[in-house]
Amino acid sequence: MEVEELVRGVLAGDRRAVARAISLVEDGRSELELLSAGIYGATGRAVTIGITGAPGVGKSTLAGALVGVVRADERRVAVLAVDPTSPYTGGALLGDRVRMQEHATDPDVFIRSMATRGHLGGMALAAPEGVRILDAAGYDLVMVETVGVGQAEVEVAAATDTTVVMLAPGLGDAVQMAKAGILEVADVFVVNKADRDGAADVVRELRQMLHLGPKRDWDPPVLSVAATTGDASAVWAAVEEHDAWARTSGARDAKRRARLLAEVESLAAERFKLAVAAALADDPELVTDLTERRVDPYRAAAALARRTPS
Amino acid sequence: MEVEELVRGVLAGDRRAVARAISLVEDGRSELELLSAGIYGATGRAVTIGITGAPGVGKSTLAGALVGVVRADERRVAVLAVDPTSPYTGGALLGDRVRMQEHATDPDVFIRSMATRGHLGGMALAAPEGVRILDAAGYDLVMVETVGVGQAEVEVAAATDTTVVMLAPGLGDAVQMAKAGILEVADVFVVNKADRDGAADVVRELRQMLHLGPKRDWDPPVLSVAATTGDASAVWAAVEEHDAWARTSGARDAKRRARLLAEVESLAAERFKLAVAAALADDPELVTDLTERRVDPYRAAAALARRTPS
Numbered sequence: 001m002e003v004e005e006l007v008r009g010v011l012a013g014d015r016r017a018v019a020r021a022i023s024l025v026e027d028g029r030s031e032l033e034l035l036s037a038g039i040y041g042a043t044g045r046a047v048t049i050g051i052t053g054a055p056g057v058g059k060s061t062l063a064g065a066l067v068g069v070v071r072a073d074e075r076r077v078a079v080l081a082v083d084p085t086s087p088y089t090g091g092a093l094l095g096d097r098v099r100m101q102e103h104a105t106d107p108d109v110f111i112r113s114m115a116t117r118g119h120l121g122g123m124a125l126a127a128p129e130g131v132r133i134l135d136a137a138g139y140d141l142v143m144v145e146t147v148g149v150g151q152a153e154v155e156v157a158a159a160t161d162t163t164v165v166m167l168a169p170g171l172g173d174a175v176q177m178a179k180a181g182i183l184e185v186a187d188v189f190v191v192n193k194a195d196r197d198g199a200a201d202v203v204r205e206l207r208q209m210l211h212l213g214p215k216r217d218w219d220p221p222v223l224s225v226a227a228t229t230g231d232a233s234a235v236w237a238a239v240e241e242h243d244a245w246a247r248t249s250g251a252r253d254a255k256r257r258a259r260l261l262a263e264v265e266s267l268a269a270e271r272f273k274l275a276v277a278a279a280l281a282d283d284p285e286l287v288t289d290l291t292e293r294r295v296d297p298y299r300a301a302a303a304l305a306r307r308t309p310s
Numbered sequence: 311m312e313v314e315e316l317v318r319g320v321l322a323g324d325r326r327a328v329a330r331a332i333s334l335v336e337d338g339r340s341e342l343e344l345l346s347a348g349i350y351g352a353t354g355r356a357v358t359i360g361i362t363g364a365p366g367v368g369k370s371t372l373a374g375a376l377v378g379v380v381r382a383d384e385r386r387v388a389v390l391a392v393d394p395t396s397p398y399t400g401g402a403l404l405g406d407r408v409r410m411q412e413h414a415t416d417p418d419v420f421i422r423s424m425a426t427r428g429h430l431g432g433m434a435l436a437a438p439e440g441v442r443i444l445d446a447a448g449y450d451l452v453m454v455e456t457v458g459v460g461q462a463e464v465e466v467a468a469a470t471d472t473t474v475v476m477l478a479p480g481l482g483d484a485v486q487m488a489k490a491g492i493l494e495v496a497d498v499f500v501v502n503k504a505d506r507d508g509a510a511d512v513v514r515e516l517r518q519m520l521h522l523g524p525k526r527d528w529d530p531p532v533l534s535v536a537a538t539t540g541d542a543s544a545v546w547a548a549v550e551e552h553d554a555w556a557r558t559s560g561a562r563d564a565k566r567r568a569r570l571l572a573e574v575e576s577l578a579a580e581r582f583k584l585a586v587a588a589a590l591a592d593d594p595e596l597v598t599d600l601t602e603r604r605v606d607p608y609r610a611a612a613a614l615a616r617r618t619p620s
Contacts, residue, residue: 033608040606054364123461128607151433151462170480257601261590264600267611268586268618273579280571290574291567296350297438298343301577308578 003031007038013138015110021133022080025126026115036129039136044256046078046135047243050157051145052182053166058192059145062166062225065232066239067103070141078110078139082127082146082156110139125270127156128263158185159259161252162242164235166190167206169198183209186220187242190235194224218245275308276301313341317348323448325420331443332390335436336425346439349446354566356388356445357553360467361455362492363476368502369455372476372535375542376549377413380451388420388449392437392456392466420449435580437466438573468495469569471562472552474545476500477516479508493519496530497552500545504534528555585618586611 006024009017021035049066051059063079070077103109116126127144134142144160146153157163165186191202206222221238225231246252280286286303289295295303316334319327331345359376361369373389380387413419426436437454444452454470456463467473475496501513516532531548535541556562590596596613599605605613 033612036606036608041603044603153461257597260600260607261587261597264607264610264614265583265587265590267607268615269579269583271611271615272582273575276578277571277575280575287567287571290570293351293354296346297570297574297577298346300574301581302343304574305578305581 003034003038006031007035010035010039010133010137011042015107018110018133018137019112022112022114022130025129025133028116028126032129036132039132042136043132044135046131046139046142047162048131048135048142048144048160049239050160050163051143051166052153052157052163053192054168055147057166057168059166062164062190062192062232062235063143063145064103066143066236067109069232069236071103071106071109074108075140076108076138077141077143078134078137079112079143079145080127080130080134081111081113082123082130082144082153083113083115110134110137123152124155124159125263125266128159128259131160154182154185161246161255162187162239164188164190164239166192167202168193169196169202183213187218187246188235188238189220189222191222191224193226195226199224217249217251218242272305272308276304279304279308313344313348316341317345320345320349320443320447321352325417328420328443328447329422332422332424332440335439335443338426338436342439346442349442352446353442354445356441356449356452357472358441358445358452358454358470359549360470360473361453361476362463362467362473363502364478365457367476367478369476372474372500372502372542372545373453373455374413376453376546377419379542379546381413381416381419384418385450386418386448387451387453388444388447389422389453389455390437390440390444391421391423392433392440392454392463393423393425420444420447433462434465434469435573435576438469438569441470464492464495471556471565472497472549474498474500474549476502477512478503479506479512493523497528497556498545498548499530499532501532501534503536505536509534527559527561528552582615582618586614589614589618 006017006021010021021039024031024035051063053059060081063081067077067079103111114126114130116123131142131144142160144157146157157165163185165182165188167189168191189206191199191206193199203222203224210220210222221241223234223238225235243252246255280300283304286295286300290297290300316327316331320331331349334341334345361373363369370391373391377387377389413421424436424440426433441452441454452470454467456467467475473495475492475498477499478501499516501509501516503509513532513534520530520532531551533544533548535545553562556565593614596605596610600607600610
């Protein structure tokens with residue numbers, strides 16, 4: 001399929017074209033730049049929601065339940081489960097999709113795992129382009145679900161209009177969440193498995209940490225959800241409330257602008273890094289100086305940067 | 311303190327100088343380049359061990375127990391607990407250090423949390439310089455403990471000679487670990503809390519996943535440890551076995567060289583990114599074209615990269 005045809009397909013909301021376009025982003029193929037240019041004008045309409053939290057906290061279950069809530073309103077929705085690549089699985093894992101199977105036959109629901117096999121700059125730069133493809137394809141709502149709760153995962157989940165952070169009893173306490181920088185990026189907290197022992201402690205500890213933190217313009221609500229009922233309407237209401245606040249206060253536009261500029265800077269740096277790697281590979285003498293500790297990494301980087309054409 | 315004095319202090323193993331040097335790396339101050347150049351010749355002697363795993367899995371407890379084992383052999387040891395910055399805590403958290411307090415008065419043990427407040431490129435680039443400082447200060451063994459189990463944390467833990475990956479029952483299954491790319495980087499697996507329900511399942515599941523994966527030159531052992539006994543001698547034996555294999559097979563030198571070159575490339579790219587950010591800030595027209603979707607991020611990045619002097 002030619003890129004032009006792919007762009008037309010994405011803009012028409014064709015599922016096969018959307019799937020291919022996301023694969024193209026995953027692989028980091030050279031057509032990516034044409035694809036990006038072709039769809040960019042049609043983006044910015046979808047509401048984007050990030051869902052992050054420790055493994056096993058119930059992110060996919062919540063995402064599936066949220067899909068149910070928004071589908072009741074006839075809205076078209078896409079879920080992007082962002083997985084780092086693992087050679088053990090050959091890319092994306094199916095686990096998350098399995099849990100969302102009840103929506104698999106709904107033509108207005110698109111569910112897809114996304115890995116980062118070859119994209120320059122990895123997950124943090126591949127995910128925003130994946131979201132833009134779904135946005136351009138006409139999905140009203142794009143949910144980004146991350147795996148893991150590290151720095152990179154938090155960054156991906158935070159690169160959305162509304163970030164939902166999930167906790168559950170027994171899966172790392174609020175102090176440990178704070179270490180990953182997660183408290184600052186949350187717009188809505190969901191404490192899952194509220195029917196289990198320790199859930200009230202998680203809520204209390206979280207509220208304490210939020211109280212100790214700096215005052216923010218938006219005060220993130222802390223919701224308790226019982227995993228067994230699967231009812232996500234309260235979570236959805238909180239997301240809509242945040243979205244309404246962010247639109248009217250200007251916070252949404254400011255956040256979108258800041259992440260766009262950061263993305264452009266990172267993309268430019270990743271391009272440059274390829275040129276530097278080539279220059280280093282062409283300079284066995286510098287490599288020897290490095291490995292034999294005559295030139296330190298900072299000096300080598302400065303020297304390479306100076307003589308690499310940008 | 312002048313940088314020259316700081317360098318002399320680090321090379322002499324002065325604890326105060328070491329602590330200051332690490333703070334300098336955290337802050338990303340300009341003296342960093344002089345510090346790096348001053349100590350680099352004295353590095354490469356320490357054995358480095360990374361410990362990663364989900365929050366609550368027992369990394370600090372294991373690190374503390376390993377300190378006890380190696381101290382019995384009179385070896386000098388440093389532990390670097392790598393935390394992402396959180397404005398809620400003003401930097402590093404003390405939690406991990408508290409658990410290692412029994413070694414706090416031992417002059418041959420250095421324990422330190424490290425955050426990344428201003429270092430270019432964050433944790434992934436600050437941590438290796440922190441390790442080099444401890445190496446240059448004469449510690450025989452440098453343990454790097456990460457918080458969280460995401461892509462960035464795995465990268466930090468993998469940037470050591472021997473990477474220990476910890477699991478425990480109830481803290482995310484092996485499939486979820488695989489998603490973070492963690493199976494590929496482990497040299498030793500430790501299943502902690504072996505006295506709890508489900509520990510045998512974790513071991514079995516992990517062995518299955520390893521069996522399904524590609525054949526590696528080093529077959530990572532899977533050890534079961536009861537958190538309550540605190541005996542880490544079996545873990546230490548496995549680390550030593552891996553270290554001996556990696557030295558004789560050439561795998562250690564190959565790994566060190568690869569991560570050194572990758573670090574230099576990343577440092578050069580981060581320098582360039584600052585220049586790109588400045589160029590973008592100076593070009594309100596391009597920013598408007600971006601936010602109004604006339605120029606897509608990939609095109610903007612290419613244009614900026616071309617005209618930014620490297």
